[in-house]
Amino acid sequence: MTQAAPHHAGEPTPEADTTDKLIEFRNVSRVFGKGSSAVTAVDEVSFSVDRGEVFGVIGFSGAGKSTLIRMINGLEKPTTGTVTVLGQEVSRLSEMKLPKLRARIGMVFQQFNLFTSRNVAGNVAYPLKVAGWSRADREERVAELLEFVGLADKARHYPEQLSGGQKQRVGIARALAVKPDILLADESTSALDPSTTTEVLRLLRRANEELGITIVAITHEMEVIRSIADRVAVMDSGRIVEMGTAHELFSDPEDGEGSFVSTALKDRPDAEDLARIRSTSDGRLVTVSLADSAGVGEVLGTAANHQVSFEIVHGGLSTTKSSSYGLLTLSIDGEHAAVESFISELRGVGQVKEVQA
Ligand SMILES: Nc1ncnc2c1ncn2[C@@H]1O[C@H](COP(=O)(O)OP(=O)(O)OP(=O)(O)O)[C@@H](O)[C@H]1O
Missing domain, CATH: 3.40.50.300 (P-loop containing nucleotide triphosphate hydrolases)
Incomplete structure (x- = not known):
C-alpha cells in the first residue's frame, strides 16, 4: 500500500x-x-x-x-x-x-456494554463528551442519532427499561456518535x-x-x-x-x-438425511450448486420433456446481501440416458455433483 x-x-x-x-x-x-x-x-x-x-x-x-x-x-x-x-x-x-x-473506530458488543446509570441519551452522548463536543452540539447529535436508530421516544429511558434489540440500537448509536x-x-x-x-x-x-x-x-x-x-x-x-x-x-x-x-449451511445431506431419503426414493441423487438461482426453474421445468421426474429432497434457494444462490439435492427418476441428458442440462445452470448414498 x-x-x-x-x-x-x-x-x-x-x-x-x-x-x-x-x-x-x-x-x-x-x-x-x-x-x-x-x-x-x-x-x-x-x-x-x-x-x-x-x-x-x-x-x-x-x-x-x-x-x-x-x-x-x-x-x-x-x-x-x-x-x-x-x-x-x-x-x-x-x-x-x-x-x-x-x-x-466505533465498537458494538455482544452484551451491549451500556452504562446502566445513564439514560439512553446519556449513553449516546458519552463519547461526544469524551471527545469534547459542546453541550448544544451533543444534544443535536444525540437527537440525530436516536432518530437514525428509531429510538427518539426513548431518550429518557434507562437501559433496564429496554428490550435486547433496543439496547443494541443504543449501542450502535453510541458507536456511531463521533462519526x-x-x-x-x-x-x-x-x-x-x-x-x-x-x-x-x-x-x-x-x-x-x-x-x-x-x-x-x-x-x-x-x-x-x-x-x-x-x-x-x-x-x-x-x-x-x-x-x-x-x-x-x-x-x-x-x-x-x-x-x-x-457444516453451518448443512448444504448437503448427511448420513442420517440420506438414510431417510433412501427410504422413500430410489432415484439418482445429485447436488446442484447454483451461483445464481436464475434459470434453474426453467431447467427443472424441462424434466417432463426429458422423460424424467425429480424431487427436491434437500436444500433450497436463499439470498445474500446482493444475490441469490442455491444448493439443491435432487432425486431423479427415469431411464439412464434420459437422466444423463437432464443432468447435462442442469450443468448449464450450476455445478452438479453425484451424491454417494
Ligand atoms: N488472553 C489470552 N490468553 C491466553 N489465551 C487466549 C487469550 N485470548 C484468547 N486466547 C486463546 O486464543 C484462542 C482464540 O480465542 P478467541 O477468543 O480469539 O477466539 P474466538 O473465535 O473469538 O472465540 P469465541 O467466539 O469463543 O470468543 C483460544 O484458544 C483462546 O483460548
Missing part, C-alpha cells in the same frame, strides 16, 4: 490515510503464553478491508475472531506481522496517538432472538449504506454474514481457511468434514 514516510520514528503521518484500504493485516500472528503452553490464537493472517465494505469474519468458537478484531483497535498487539488501520501501523502508535485512532470511519461489531446479535437480530442487522446495513461506514463483523452466525457481508473470511484454528465474496462462499462452499460453511 502507499504510505507516506514516517515523520519520526515509527509514527506514520496522519496524511498517510489516503488509501482505500482502511485495514490491512500482513502475516499477522498472535501467540499467547510461552513454550509448551503457548496458544497461537491468530496464525499468519493476511487480508485487507476497503473503505465502504462490510467484511465478515466467521468461524467456530476459539477460532481467533475476537483476538483478530481486537488487533484493529490496538487492544491486542500482533506477536509478528503488521496491522495497518487508516494508514497507521497500530502497534507502533504512541500512548498519545492510539486514542486518536480509536476515536475513529467513526470503521465500526467493529463483535457478535453484535448473538444475544438476540431471530426477529431482533434481523432488526439490528438491518440497522447495521443502513449505517453502511447511508453513512458509508466500513464494518468488520465477527460472528459465528451464518445469518449475519448472509444478510450484511460483502466479503467474508472463514477462520479455523487461527488461520483464514476461506476468503471471498459472500456470494462465492455460499454458492460454492468448500467441501469436506468440518468445513465451517458446509
